[in-house]
Amino acid sequence: MITSYPKSKIKILLLENINPGAVGIFKQHGYEQITYVKSSLSEDELIEKIRDVHILAIRSKTQVTAKVLDAAKKLLGIGCFCIGTDQVDTLAAMRKGIAVFNAPYSNTRSVAELVMGAAIMLIRGIPEKNKLTHEGVWMKDAKESHELRGKTMGIIGYGNIGSQVSVLAESFGMKVIYFDTQKKLPLGNASVALSLNELLQNADIVTIHTPADVTTQHMINKAAFAHFKKGAILINYARGEVVDMDALKTALKKGGLSGAAIDVYPEEPAKNGDKFVCPLQNIPNVLLTPHIGGSIEEAQVNIGLDVSNKLVQFAETGITSGSLSIPELSLPVQARTHRILHVHKNVPGVLSEINSILSDNGINILGQYLKTNAEIGYVVLDISHEASKEALDLLKHVKETIKVRLLY
Numbered sequence: 001m002i003t004s005y006p007k008s009k010i011k012i013l014l015l016e017n018i019n020p021g022a023v024g025i026f027k028q029h030g031y032e033q034i035t036y037v038k039s040s041l042s043e044d045e046l047i048e049k050i051r052d053v054h055i056l057a058i059r060s061k062t063q064v065t066a067k068v069l070d071a072a073k074k075l076l077g078i079g080c081f082c083i084g085t086d087q088v089d090t091l092a093a094m095r096k097g098i099a100v101f102n103a104p105y106s107n108t109r110s111v112a113e114l115v116m117g118a119a120i121m122l123i124r125g126i127p128e129k130n131k132l133t134h135e136g137v138w139m140k141d142a143k144e145s146h147e148l149r150g151k152t153m154g155i156i157g158y159g160n161i162g163s164q165v166s167v168l169a170e171s172f173g174m175k176v177i178y179f180d181t182q183k184k185l186p187l188g189n190a191s192v193a194l195s196l197n198e199l200l201q202n203a204d205i206v207t208i209h210t211p212a213d214v215t216t217q218h219m220i221n222k223a224a225f226a227h228f229k230k231g232a233i234l235i236n237y238a239r240g241e242v243v244d245m246d247a248l249k250t251a252l253k254k255g256g257l258s259g260a261a262i263d264v265y266p267e268e269p270a271k272n273g274d275k276f277v278c279p280l281q282n283i284p285n286v287l288l289t290p291h292i293g294g295s296i297e298e299a300q301v302n303i304g305l306d307v308s309n310k311l312v313q314f315a316e317t318g319i320t321s322g323s324l325s326i327p328e329l330s331l332p333v334q335a336r337t338h339r340i341l342h343v344h345k346n347v348p349g350v351l352s353e354i355n356s357i358l359s360d361n362g363i364n365i366l367g368q369y370l371k372t373n374a375e376i377g378y379v380v381l382d383i384s385h386e387a388s389k390e391a392l393d394l395l396k397h398v399k400e401t402i403k404v405r406l407l408y
Contacts, residue, residue, distance in 0.1 A: 085102050097343035106306050127286060158180040196219070204231075268291060326376070
């Protein structure tokens, strides 16, 4: 695809040791100015780096704030090479017409498998037995060691990962109950809990798979731990802010819980090798891992291919399928046309003005696609070759325009 802006001039910045497969995708499509950084960047560092960048690729550490986006004068798209987009101010990106993509499905299996592995380790008391054996202490004992079969798995958040855990748990012979604020159809023989407390009171193992927002901040707190079944196990591979870590420590110390597995934390080191401190360190039957739920080779390859292809597709055709900031449009490429992308504030009359200004100047629209959300509208116009530059100049003067560009 030959774009109006030469690919040789498009600058791509990849941070946080993103899988090299992503670099390969960009190079295959003819992009040359690719900067690859293994670490995350602070806000000030990113502001300095991003000024002339067109495409930014990050994982979970780099925070793309409104201040960063204000400095990103040429930015077209952001790729989050992970499941979530909490690290990006998506509203600010939306208002600037910047497309944000992620990979919501690429590592769901990876996390779900680790949940089941942690459940087996904890219900058998393996962390403590492993520690003692390494220390030369022989402790062969069946006390408080159980199998998963027949136990109840309680899943908080029945989305992509939660539903995968549901299927795997049933294959182990477990009963599955789940709670979600949205109505979700159960898979297999899973049943819905009518409240969070009902789930906590009946589950032997509780696993969390919710986003981090104001509704889930410290959702599992001192009051919630009072409802847990005696001797239950808690697994949090979702977001660190969801669990009150001090309250969890108290529940483990007092024996209300028999174990916990934590992979995410309210505060995490910026890079490998940095010091890490957590209230749960050195507590028996607790598994602590460094945010590796989706960090396996297969998942990172899949994520790299998924997000980089979305970014290339957007850069070259204007397709926004999977975007969390620009309304989703999937559209065919028309022969013998030039394509113009127009992002504007979603107020009445903009589409009418676009059509009128082109019509008044004798410019025929050969294809037009519109999608809106609460904040912005996204219009894709296919115009004849001869009139495209004139159309671009006219569309720049449409009221409420946020961003307009000639794609090819």
